[in-house]
Amino acid sequence: MSGGVLTLRSGNLVAHATNFVYWLHEQRFLSTMASHSAAKKEAPAPLVVLERFLPYRLNVLASLTSNALAQIYAERFGLSIPAWRVIATLGQYDYRTARDIAAHGVMHKSTVSRAVAALEQRGLIARRPNQDDRREELLELTAEGREIYEALAPQALAFEERFVSVLTSEEQKLLADLIDRLSGHARLMAPEDAGEGEG
Numbered sequence: 001m002s003g004g005v006l007t008l009r010s011g012n013l014v015a016h017a018t019n020f021v022y023w024l025h026e027q028r029f030l031s032t033m034a035s036h037s038a039a040k041k042e043a044p045a046p047l048v049v050l051e052r053f054l055p056y057r058l059n060v061l062a063s064l065t066s067n068a069l070a071q072i073y074a075e076r077f078g079l080s081i082p083a084w085r086v087i088a089t090l091g092q093y094d095y096r097t098a099r100d101i102a103a104h105g106v107m108h109k110s111t112v113s114r115a116v117a118a119l120e121q122r123g124l125i126a127r128r129p130n131q132d133d134r135r136e137e138l139l140e141l142t143a144e145g146r147e148i149y150e151a152l153a154p155q156a157l158a159f160e161e162r163f164v165s166v167l168t169s170e171e172q173k174l175l176a177d178l179i180d181r182l183s184g185h186a187r188l189m190a191p192e193d194a195g196e197g198e199g
Contacts, residue, residue: 065163072155077148082107082115084152087141090125091149095140097130124148 050056066081073079079087085105089096096104102112116139119125124145127137141149164172 068163069156069159072159073152076155077152079148080115080118082111083119086112086115086119086139087124087145087149087152088156090139090141091146091153095128095138097133097136097138099136101139119145 070081070084073084073087074081082105085107086101089101089104098112098116099109101107101116102109105112116125120127123142125139126142127139130136130138164175167175
């Protein structure tokens with residue numbers, strides 16, 4: 001009888017010990033989950049929300065617009081974004097130095113140099129001496145380059161019209177005025193040699 005009691009008591013002890021181990025693990029798990037939950041609740045708010053940060057939003061808008069416009073001059077004329085800017089600048093001003101084009105389009109000089117070299121190799125632009133500065137050469141469109149510009153310009157303007165069609169005439173004018181003001185202010189804030197890459 002005593003042996004049976006001992007066996008029964010031993011079984012109870014094992015069961016209690018097992019239950020205690022399970023309970024201990026459960027408490028540790030709940031404590032860990034509570035700690036994680038508290039950490040999540042105590043996590044500080046982000047210092048900058050990119051979706052509401054104006055410089056980021058302007059950069060995203062510029063990238064989306066450039067990529068959409070690139071479908072015209074890249075797919076139909078085989079031009080990169082910097083090459084298109086060179087063509088458009090020379091189409092507007094007839095001739096400019098590479099440095100002028102870089103400053104006008106806010107591009108790195110090396111980016112403009114690569115675009116100029118590619119366009120010159122295709123026979124779309126030509127160089128001539130700069131009488132005001134012998135260290136630089138003036139760039140101008142060739143007859144073939146002018147043809148591409150004249151074919152591209154109407155399509156670019158049509159793209160612009162579709163792009164701003166979601167705005168009223170008053171909103172379009174206001175947007176143009178705001179862009180002019182912000183661009184002028186940004187040029188004063190940025191370093192003189194600052195420039196974008198391929199964007």
